[in-house]
Amino acid sequence: xxxxxxxxxxxxxxxxxxxxxxxxxxxxxxxxxxxxxxxxxxxxxxxxxxxxxxxxxxxxxxxxxxxxxxxxxxxxxxxxxxxxxxxxxxxxxxxxxxxxxxxxxxxxxxxxxxxxxxxxxxxxxxxxxxxxxxxxxxxxxxxxxxxxxxxxxxxxxxxxxxxxxxxxxxxxxxxxxxxxxxxxxx
Numbered sequence: 001x002x003x004x005x006x007x008x009x010x011x012x013x014x015x016x017x018x019x020x021x022x023x024x025x026x027x028x029x030x031x032x033x034x035x036x037x038x039x040x041x042x043x044x045x046x047x048x049x050x051x052x053x054x055x056x057x058x059x060x061x062x063x064x065x066x067x068x069x070x071x072x073x074x075x076x077x078x079x080x081x082x083x084x085x086x087x088x089x090x091x092x093x094x095x096x097x098x099x100x101x102x103x104x105x106x107x108x109x110x111x112x113x114x115x116x117x118x119x120x121x122x123x124x125x126x127x128x129x130x131x132x133x134x135x136x137x138x139x140x141x142x143x144x145x146x147x148x149x150x151x152x153x154x155x156x157x158x159x160x161x162x163x164x165x166x167x168x169x170x171x172x173x174x175x176x177x178x179x180x181x182x183x184x185x186x
Contacts, residue, residue, distance in 0.1 A: 001049045007036055011050070026052055027060040031069060031085055035092075040073040040082035068095045090155055097147065105144050112137035 003011065011032040018028025029050055034041060041049075047057045061083055064070035069092065073082045086092045116137055119130040150158065161168060 001033070001037060001041060001045060003033075003049060010036065024060065024063075026050070026056050027063050030057065030060045031064055034064075034070060034083060034085035035087070037084075040075065040084040042078070042080040042082050044080070046083070067099050094151065098151070101144060101147055105140060105147075109137070109140055109144060112140060 011029050014032035015025040015029035018031075019025050021028075029052075030046055033046060033049060043057045043061060044054060046061075047054045050057075061070060064083075064085070065072070070083050070085050073084050075082050086095065112133060115133050116130075119125060119133060122130070150161075153161070
């Protein structure tokens, strides 16, 4: 695959962003390359285009498949495995957020729940520390529930909500905000 200067900039930047998100540069660059490609690519072509080792490409493709971001495809007349990514930006974003929730939020929720249970019988940990752990549990649980609720929305509704931005606050009655503030959930 021949990259134009614009495509190369996109792939390189996606690689840099990946490292900031905790993903290897090569994994991110392969994802970007596949996203830009109009056809599935074989691993050897990915390696050649990006100038990385074939073994690195194989490992990276396995990681992308584990995330659900890349699928294997077959091309008639070609025995090699080809790879494609979701071209739908919303589906890609949803997959990334779902995977991050599964890999990061859910284990954190488990640990926090366990800590809150243990705190009931723990006499060494200061009450203020126990309260902060419980506060963090409530926050992370609310975040996880919010994501599940948002994920269930039809895409047009979600797009409309995103475009509303901060204006969405005008739709929430002040009485609801006050109630949440007095119950300590806001």
